[in-house]
Amino acid sequence: MLQVRKFTEEGNDYYENFVNDRINKINKIKSKDLIENENFTEIVTNAKKIDINKKFVNAFEFGIYLKEILQDCETSKIKWDRGVFNWLALAYFNSLFPGPRGGKKITRFFLSDQKNFWRKHLVRLRWEMCSQFGDLSACLFSKEVNNWSDLEEQVTSSPLMISSNKILETIAKLYYRKINQFEGNVIFKRTDTTAIRELMQELYSLNLNFDLQRMTVSQILELKPIKSNFSHWLDK
Amino acid sequence: MANFNYTGRVRIIWLSDDGDPDINIIVSKKNNDFVIITKFEDLKNKIKNNFSSIKEDDAQIFLEAYRGSFRKEIYLGNLNNYKTDKIVDGEVIRDPDISRSLDELDADDVLFRLVITHNNKIVASSSEIRPKIFLNKISIIEEEDKSPKSLIGVKSVNMDELWKVGFDFEEDPENGIPVIYLNKKLEIEKDFQNNPKFALLIFSNALRQLITQSLIEPLSNKFKEKLLDLALSHNEIERDEIMENINDLSDLYENETVKDFVNNAVEGVLKNMDFINKFIKITSEMEIIEENDATS
Numbered sequence: 001m002l003q004v005r006k007f008t009e010e011g012n013d014y015y016e017n018f019v020n021d022r023i024n025k026i027n028k029i030k031s032k033d034l035i036e037n038e039n040f041t042e043i044v045t046n047a048k049k050i051d052i053n054k055k056f057v058n059a060f061e062f063g064i065y066l067k068e069i070l071q072d073c074e075t076s077k078i079k080w081d082r083g084v085f086n087w088l089a090l091a092y093f094n095s096l097f098p099g100p101r102g103g104k105k106i107t108r109f110f111l112s113d114q115k116n117f118w119r120k121h122l123v124r125l126r127w128e129m130c131s132q133f134g135d136l137s138a139c140l141f142s143k144e145v146n147n148w149s150d151l152e153e154q155v156t157s158s159p160l161m162i163s164s165n166k167i168l169e170t171i172a173k174l175y176y177r178k179i180n181q182f183e184g185n186v187i188f189k190r191t192d193t194t195a196i197r198e199l200m201q202e203l204y205s206l207n208l209n210f211d212l213q214r215m216t217v218s219q220i221l222e223l224k225p226i227k228s229n230f231s232h233w234l235d236k
Numbered sequence: 237m238a239n240f241n242y243t244g245r246v247r248i249i250w251l252s253d254d255g256d257p258d259i260n261i262i263v264s265k266k267n268n269d270f271v272i273i274t275k276f277e278d279l280k281n282k283i284k285n286n287f288s289s290i291k292e293d294d295a296q297i298f299l300e301a302y303r304g305s306f307r308k309e310i311y312l313g314n315l316n317n318y319k320t321d322k323i324v325d326g327e328v329i330r331d332p333d334i335s336r337s338l339d340e341l342d343a344d345d346v347l348f349r350l351v352i353t354h355n356n357k358i359v360a361s362s363s364e365i366r367p368k369i370f371l372n373k374i375s376i377i378e379e380e381d382k383s384p385k386s387l388i389g390v391k392s393v394n395m396d397e398l399w400k401v402g403f404d405f406e407e408d409p410e411n412g413i414p415v416i417y418l419n420k421k422l423e424i425e426k427d428f429q430n431n432p433k434f435a436l437l438i439f440s441n442a443l444r445q446l447i448t449q450s451l452i453e454p455l456s457n458k459f460k461e462k463l464l465d466l467a468l469s470h471n472e473i474e475r476d477e478i479m480e481n482i483n484d485l486s487d488l489y490e491n492e493t494v495k496d497f498v499n500n501a502v503e504g505v506l507k508n509m510d511f512i513n514k515f516i517k518i519t520s521e522m523e524i525i526e527e528n529d530a531t532s
Contacts, residue, residue, distance in 0.1 A: 075340045076340055115345065128305050163304070209245060209357060210356055210357060
């Protein structure tokens, strides 16, 4: 078990070089040279210890694990501390890199100082969504830890969807079938004409005139465009 | 992307050219909370124009504060019995029933949306509100006084200079907003917000430069117009007369009439804002806080 650490600003720079090296298939900087290096990292007080060899069945289990190890830290202090999330990305780098189809976009592994990129980071995103929504976020993260799913992309790119448990619950009810604590199936395919992209567009339009944030999930599902075009998913 | 509004939903204006929006939200970094000044009576009239059968008691008002997945919903009552802060004699009177802590949301990047609903339908809503951010109460009063400071934005950017000014043109030179740009890497914005002496130093010089730039093309920019009006209000000279004195760019810095015009404007604005006295007051408050911190 390893004490959670965070990169200093200099450490973040070194870690960025480490990620770039991996993307370019260079192994100049070694992970072990960075992970407990006292010149580049410092201990995160109140964080629980982590098992860096742990394997996760999917991104949801990973997110819940991150939530638990950081739950005693003050959220407002760690939320924008990119050193914490970059260090955790390094700790689980072998599970996160590369993507299942060889994806090597640096924003998935390295959190820059631009706040907007948090949604693209495989550690920071899962931690925030699982911390905020707990079990409800299972529908977003049913794929492998290194897989950036379509649901993840669609939902997290929208301020409306990302901050609403009612919307998330609606999505889960339509498209997600739970198997056990961590696992479940997303039942739509990208090519379906009433998949998540179409639902998002509909919800966006409805959000202008209906108070989706305070309506119940049943009320949302009863809205005419949702009922006519999407309710068939409820029976699957 | 623009949306057509076929439903009569009232748009709640938070940014307006005439400085008279329906809603004003000011966030205090120091307290991690906010003040909301809303013209609910005006909004009520607009809503009743569009929805004549609406029951005021059933029209619920919600303020949503959010960023990322973090979200807080603040209930502001209904159209018959609403909650808002007020400005009375330059003082902010806070409604004690408003839950105003931002909790886990950060004061410096929180967004707001005001929504008025009736039987699950939205009868009025704002777009995404970017609040004004200030350090303390005194600054809030300055803002609500519609002081000239609100004409000028502050933006942190990557650059080599410590600070500079400009009109944030983007794609539309007619609408470029006067902005004080601060060096992002050196985190000058923090000093600007936390150190009144530093803020005064930059603000007074920035104001001088912006007024000077308002005397040159493109003069069609409406914010230049506003800055020029402000400068004229502290001078006895007419607009045409000052323009006649500018035949060359060097006149901006060498022509005595122009120099006096700019000096009077800067002095007048700072005097009106009572900047020096407020600076002394803020500084003494800061010293007290520091002493208390040191002894606690």
